[in-house]
Amino acid sequence: MERKSILSILLVLVIIMALFTGCQPAPAEEPTEVSEETPEQPVEAAAEPADEPYTGEPLQIYAAYGGLEEIAQKFESETGIPVEMLSMSSGEVLSRMRAEAGRALGDVWFGGGIDSFMVAAEEGLLHPYQSPEAISIEDRFKDQEGYWTGVSIVLVTFVVNKPLAEELGVDIPRTWESLTDPAYQGEVSMPNPGISGTAYTAIASMIQMRGEVAGWEYLDVLDQNIPYYAERGSEPPQQASLGEVLVGISPDGINSLREGYPVEVVYPEDGTPWWHSPVAIIEGTQNLEAAQKFVDWVLTEEGQAFLAEVSPRPSTRPNVPLPEDVPTLDELNLVDYDFAWAAQERDRIVEEWTQRYTQ
Known part of the structure; x- marks a missing residue:
């Protein structure tokens, strides 16, 4: 065989071997080891947009x-x-x-x-x-x-000054009926129902509990024990707490107890207005x-x-x-109160009360 032909055959073989080797898959990379000294960093969640600060009027x-x-x-x-x-x-x-x-x-x-x-x-x-x-x-x-x-x-209660009760030698009143006793003359403080929700609820409750005629008759007698009607709902419990009167008709008696005053909070047994x-x-x-x-x-x-x-x-x-x-409400004798009636009759009742007790 001629020398030229032999060289050609060898060249072809070399090319075929090179092509075969290039088709082999590359060896897989070794997994990267995570160093125990360098923990993976957590992926942070996207921050939620914060509420814009309030810039309006108070x-x-x-x-x-x-x-x-x-x-x-x-x-x-x-x-x-x-x-x-x-x-x-x-x-x-x-x-x-x-x-x-x-x-x-x-x-x-x-x-x-x-x-x-x-x-x-x-x-x-x-x-x-x-x-x-x-x-x-x-x-x-x-x-x-x-x-x-x-x-x-809100519960309408009696805030009663205990030392004053002892000084006057009277019992602590526990019902609306007992509050009309002459022994308490000048010792009961109540707000004006024309400006106080507490007082209006109290007198409307008396009218609902007793009826229109008997309710006003009761309030006539109670009026004899009230020296004057406070212009603020907060005044009666303050007066009772300080011993200026025996009884303050109030929704806030527990506050007087918390402040350390020597009072008892009475939830009227014959009906607690609310x-x-x-x-x-x-x-x-x-x-x-x-x-x-x-x-x-x-x-x-x-x-x-x-x-x-x-x-x-x-x-x-x-x-x-x-x-x-x-x-709790189940501990109390709550008045069966008609709120719609009380709202409809409010102006009439307040006007009648004003004519009776402030003229």
Whole structure:
């Protein structure tokens, strides 16, 4: 064979072997060992956008509730919304809202007599709002159209100064009937029902319990033991706590006990008047979103538990943990109270009361 032919054959063989070798898969890479001294870094979740800070005007709240300073601070710390609490009785709030109708200066009405809230709703002074938290509130404690929602249960009680009872040599009164005893002449303090939800609920309860004629006859006798009618609902328990009078008709007796005053809180055995203290948004508010947030907050379980700490009352929301000094409703003889009637008759009853006892 010629030399040239042999070289050609060898070249072809070399090319074939090179092609065969190039088709073989590359050897697998060895797995990279993770050093025990260098832990894997966790993957960070994408940050959620933070709520924008509140930049609006402070929320203006007309309030008839205990612990207002603590409530305002707690709400602001949790929401960033500043609050200005204006303490007023139910009658004062209703009068102010009537005067401000169409140019509301307030945003929220918090606490007070339910009858006044019903009247305000009828007069178009409240803005309806169905809070998502209201689903947990019993129907009997809220307006079905969302004009108001009950926050807590207020109990009308006697705050009795025990040392003064001993000094006067009298028993601690435990019923409305016993409160008319001449032994208590000049020793009973009660607010004016024209401005106090507590007092109006008390006199309306007497009329409902006894009937129109007998109810007014009872109030005539009770009037003999009342030296004057206080202009603020907070005055009677303060007077009783300080021993200025024996009995203060009040919804806030537990606060006097907590402050260390020598008093006993009596839940009248022949009928404890009560109402659910609501929250509502004022029609015409210029701060609607912040107002809605306040309503939501006071109706949450956490908000309700906090309210019971600073203003000891039973809650309208079930299963809220309450302080030990707050009674449960099944322990009490609650008046079978017609709230709709009390609201409809409010102006008439207050006018009759005024003519009888303040002329």
